[in-house]
Amino acid sequence: MLIRKLHLHERPLFVEHLRRLPPNDRQFRFAHAHVTDEAIARYVGRIDHDDLILGCLAEDRLVGGAHVAFTGEVAEVGLSVDPDHRAQGIGAELFRRASHWARNRRAQKLYTLCQTDNRAMLALAAKLGMVVHRESGTAEAFLALDPPDLLTVSDELSVGVHNVINEWTDLMRTCGGVLLAPPRSGR
Numbered sequence: 001m002l003i004r005k006l007h008l009h010e011r012p013l014f015v016e017h018l019r020r021l022p023p024n025d026r027q028f029r030f031a032h033a034h035v036t037d038e039a040i041a042r043y044v045g046r047i048d049h050d051d052l053i054l055g056c057l058a059e060d061r062l063v064g065g066a067h068v069a070f071t072g073e074v075a076e077v078g079l080s081v082d083p084d085h086r087a088q089g090i091g092a093e094l095f096r097r098a099s100h101w102a103r104n105r106r107a108q109k110l111y112t113l114c115q116t117d118n119r120a121m122l123a124l125a126a127k128l129g130m131v132v133h134r135e136s137g138t139a140e141a142f143l144a145l146d147p148p149d150l151l152t153v154s155d156e157l158s159v160g161v162h163n164v165i166n167e168w169t170d171l172m173r174t175c176g177g178v179l180l181a182p183p184r185s186g187r
């Protein structure tokens, strides 16, 4: 299981992951009812290039994702985990990474909006030390962020280095295969 930033060309994986959420979870994730497959594609298509999408990959599938959008000093997080991968700590780990990477971008507050009947998200917010304000069916959770430090920077750097090594290995496998293949016999 690997948590890392998704590249632009990998955003379709995020669409597929969100589309696997059943209707009730879609309502929890987007804070409104009847979120269609088309609405999910539009939502992901509109995500700003400067926003972060963190993905949790397991067996070549995106099993969890966090979209972090920046508005001034506030980083807003939308979080989701595939139903068959819940209660394994993935949501908490995505949130922890999102907070580190938001600190690296000098955000001062992490914010998430959820419904007051979303027991899992409210329990997760409490576990992460977020301050929750409830008002008529919705709950806003805030976490004050410290400035970046060695840990937050090395966290993001180590994932970046891991990506570079993986891509390099892939490239070598492809190019090595071409260079070492026996030449085609001429006609």
Ligand SMILES: CC(C)(COP(=O)(O)OP(=O)(O)OC[C@H]1O[C@@H](n2cnc3c(N)ncnc32)[C@H](O)[C@@H]1OP(=O)(O)O)[C@@H](O)C(=O)NCCC(=O)NCCS
Binding pocket: 025, 026, 028, 029, 030, 077, 078, 079, 080, 081, 082, 085, 086, 087, 088, 089, 090, 091, 092, 093, 112, 113, 114, 118, 119, 120, 121, 123, 124, 127
């Ligand atoms: C909220 C969500 C992301 C949690 O993901 P997860 O990977 O299952 O969460 P974790 O395994 O990291 O659990 C972290 C904590 O949340 C709490 N929790 C998780 N599921 C819970 C549930 N069904 N009921 C009560 N508490 C729950 C627990 O306190 C847990 O900590 P613990 O294991 O130490 O007791 C997931 O349920 C989900 O995708 N829901 C639909 C989308 C959504 O509601 N998004 C939030 C609004 S943006």
